[in-house]
Amino acid sequence: MSTALPLVGVALLLVATGLIGFYGLRVSRTTSDFFVASRTVRPVWNAAAISGEYLSAGTFLGLSGLVLLSGAEAFWFPVGYAAGYLLVLLFVAGPLRRSGAYTIPDFVHARLDSVVARRVTSVLVLVIGWLYVVPQLHGAALVITAVAPVPPWVGSVGIAVVVSAVVAAGGMRSITFVQAFQFWVKLTALTLPLVLVLMALGGAFEPGGAAVTFDPATVFPHDAGPGGLDAYATASLLLALLLGTTGLPHVLVRFYTSPDGGSARRTTVVVLVMISVFYMVSSTLGLVARVVAPDLARPGVADTVVLELPTRLVPGVGGELLAALVVAGAFAAFLGTSSGLVVALAGVVSQDLVGGTVRSFRWSAVACTLIPLAFALVTIPQGLVTSVGTVFVFAASALSPVILLGVWWRGLTARGAVAGMVVGSVLCAAALLASSALVASGYGAGPAGETAGGLPGIVRALLAQPAAWTIPLATATVVVVSLRDRHGPPLRTDRFLRRLHVPERRRS
Amino acid sequence: MTGPGPSPDDGPPRPPDRASGHPGDGRLPAPAPTPRPAPRVRVRSTDPPPGGTDPARAVAPSGTPPARTDDADDGASHYTRGLVRAQLRLGLACVVSFLAVVALLTLTMSAVPALDQVVVLGVPLPWLVHAYGFYPVIVAFGVVFAVTAARNERRYAALADGAAGPDDGGAP
Numbered sequence: 001m002s003t004a005l006p007l008v009g010v011a012l013l014l015v016a017t018g019l020i021g022f023y024g025l026r027v028s029r030t031t032s033d034f035f036v037a038s039r040t041v042r043p044v045w046n047a048a049a050i051s052g053e054y055l056s057a058g059t060f061l062g063l064s065g066l067v068l069l070s071g072a073e074a075f076w077f078p079v080g081y082a083a084g085y086l087l088v089l090l091f092v093a094g095p096l097r098r099s100g101a102y103t104i105p106d107f108v109h110a111r112l113d114s115v116v117a118r119r120v121t122s123v124l125v126l127v128i129g130w131l132y133v134v135p136q137l138h139g140a141a142l143v144i145t146a147v148a149p150v151p152p153w154v155g156s157v158g159i160a161v162v163v164s165a166v167v168a169a170g171g172m173r174s175i176t177f178v179q180a181f182q183f184w185v186k187l188t189a190l191t192l193p194l195v196l197v198l199m200a201l202g203g204a205f206e207p208g209g210a211a212v213t214f215d216p217a218t219v220f221p222h223d224a225g226p227g228g229l230d231a232y233a234t235a236s237l238l239l240a241l242l243l244g245t246t247g248l249p250h251v252l253v254r255f256y257t258s259p260d261g262g263s264a265r266r267t268t269v270v271v272l273v274m275i276s277v278f279y280m281v282s283s284t285l286g287l288v289a290r291v292v293a294p295d296l297a298r299p300g301v302a303d304t305v306v307l308e309l310p311t312r313l314v315p316g317v318g319g320e321l322l323a324a325l326v327v328a329g330a331f332a333a334f335l336g337t338s339s340g341l342v343v344a345l346a347g348v349v350s351q352d353l354v355g356g357t358v359r360s361f362r363w364s365a366v367a368c369t370l371i372p373l374a375f376a377l378v379t380i381p382q383g384l385v386t387s388v389g390t391v392f393v394f395a396a397s398a399l400s401p402v403i404l405l406g407v408w409w410r411g412l413t414a415r416g417a418v419a420g421m422v423v424g425s426v427l428c429a430a431a432l433l434a435s436s437a438l439v440a441s442g443y444g445a446g447p448a449g450e451t452a453g454g455l456p457g458i459v460r461a462l463l464a465q466p467a468a469w470t471i472p473l474a475t476a477t478v479v480v481v482s483l484r485d486r487h488g489p490p491l492r493t494d495r496f497l498r499r500l501h502v503p504e505r506r507r508s
Numbered sequence: 509m510t511g512p513g514p515s516p517d518d519g520p521p522r523p524p525d526r527a528s529g530h531p532g533d534g535r536l537p538a539p540a541p542t543p544r545p546a547p548r549v550r551v552r553s554t555d556p557p558p559g560g561t562d563p564a565r566a567v568a569p570s571g572t573p574p575a576r577t578d579d580a581d582d583g584a585s586h587y588t589r590g591l592v593r594a595q596l597r598l599g600l601a602c603v604v605s606f607l608a609v610v611a612l613l614t615l616t617m618s619a620v621p622a623l624d625q626v627v628v629l630g631v632p633l634p635w636l637v638h639a640y641g642f643y644p645v646i647v648a649f650g651v652v653f654a655v656t657a658a659r660n661e662r663r664y665a666a667l668a669d670g671a672a673g674p675d676d677g678g679a680p
Contacts, residue, residue, distance in 0.1 A: 079643075082646050085646075089650050089653060090599040216632055222632075226617040226634040227621065229618045238610075262658055276643035408596055503661040
């Protein structure tokens with residue numbers, strides 16, 4: 001792959017991002033503009049922006065990489081991400097929009113009338129957000145080394161600089177436009193190469209018109225397919241992905257840009273369609289990768305397979321142009337997700353630690369980019385899609401039970417919420433750290449779950465996929481502590497719950 | 509700072525609806541001395557009477573006075589509880605049936621070896637189902653939920669309007 005074209009592609013993307021960002025700067029004048037785009041974003045724009053933010057490096061690069069590497073089990077990730085959005089729609093989209101809060105800590109504070117609960121939530125939101133930005137920066141490092149002879153940190157630092165600049169300059173309003181634009185860039189950057197790659201597989205670019213032939217039983221073996229499914233790991237992962245979306249900071253903040261609860265629901269349906277289409281395209285590239293590029297099925301390399309496919313299959317300058325488009329799309333993925341997260345995190349930091357002004361928001365945006373950047377620079381990239389999946393597991397254990405019960409159960413108390421968040425996050429973090437320590441020390445789970453190092457396979461599975469027990473335990477903690485809390489739910493609970501569930505027209 | 513500014517003291521609940529002063533507020537006729545007529549209350553709900561089955565209330569009597577004196581809209585808040593229950597039931601029904609469909613699809617594609625022999629465009633059918641089969645289900649459930657939830661809210665609005673109507677006439 002040549003170096004010049006992809007860099008031109010990235011440069012064009014950055015210029016377009018900057019232009020749209022500064023156009024947004026012109027229209028964002030008040031603090032409220034900065035935080036939530038004044039709640040006047042049109043549904044289709046908003047849906048594209050939500051999708052643009054949600055589709056990260058994990059599914060742009062990581063999905064096809066993992067399909068190539070380990071087979072059909074990779075499809076659970078996008079299915080779970082999309083189903084997680086379905087749960088957001090079913091249980092929180094409308095009510096959270098109506099809550100009138102800007103961030104998850106705002107919501108918890110308003111619902112429970114407790115500053116302690118707010119602070120605990122803020123800390124968890126920051127941890128989740130930072131963990132989520134790290135794989136995006138890793139992805140940028142991976143792509144930049146694949147296309148140019150530069151050290152990996154150039155990609156991470158470059159993304160961090162652009163994200164903090166755009167967010168600090170334009171706030172949520174410009175971010176909305178930027179992300180809506182980047183959604184279409186991402187979708188185009190996968191769909192166009194996919195169409196041409198499929199044509200190539202069908203023989204369109206061969207002189208004789210001969211299609212590529214392969215043996216389905218070898219390329220798509222039964223054991224790597226749905227037949228080789230591990231029931232516990234699959235169920236636990238799906239539970240985490242289903243509930244995890246609800247606990248992601250950048251997902252919830254997006255609903256506040258819808259004008260009312262009903263439109264928040266309609267927007268979410270459009271989001272479901274958009275991300276489903278994207279995941280199907282990305283999954284197809286994974287299937288193609290198994291046919292065309294089995295030589296790339298190595299950890300660390302597999303995630304770059306999307307960049308390789310066009311040049312392998314489409315001859316001449318066409319392939320080079322497509323590859324440049326894919327690289328630009330990948331950077332759109334890093335930028336879109338990171339900037340959405342940084343907006344959400346900077347909102348939390350500036351409101352909780354400093355005055356909540358535009359100036360403090362700007363500095364918070366810079367700080368919220370630097371911390372994950374430091375983390376990304378000192379850690380080694382893992383598989384992108386699994387890193388993102390881990391964040392979902394943590395969010396589902398730490399925040400989702402409290403958010404869901406806060407919307408639907410009037411008995412929730414501040415003590416119950418704090419206890420549940422602490423139990424969920426500590427258990428989940430401990431399990432994940434223990435699991436990675438086991439893997440690092442050579443006692444990690446073998447593919448067949450055999451006993452190694454004297455530790456039964458079931459223990460390793462429970463540690464590697466803790467959601468199936470941490471989420472129920474966290475939820476039980478919330479419920480039991482709330483029920484035993486002598487102080488009871490806050491006085492304004494009924495009024496607040498009515499506000500969440502009653503259509504706006506009825507309320508004012 | 510203007511507007512709904514995001515300062516820490518602004519995050520928590522907005523001023524109570526009544527305090528913000530909407531004299532014509534259809535749902536909160538603040539000075540309304542007349543309780544809602546009982547028959548109206550029974551029109552919609554299939555649930556137990558309000559306030560009867562809340563476990564939190566039962567164990568936490570101290571901090572929560574049983575009656576909110578400023579909640580003068582008993583009728584409307586009864587409808588509200590009905591709406592909340594209807595939406596929760598809808599959400600739970602959707603998620604349960606969604607999980608059932610997912611389980612069914614998963615079992616079919618993983619436990620029927622004969623499907624491996626069915627190859628479409630070079631890909632075994634179970635792989636195709638796994639890659640594409642779940643998204644139509646997700647979108648379908650999303651559409652059904654959004655439509656039904658909006659209908660629940662319209663029904664609520666109609667009922668609450670009916671309940672509040674007679675009082676509104678006298679409000680300034």
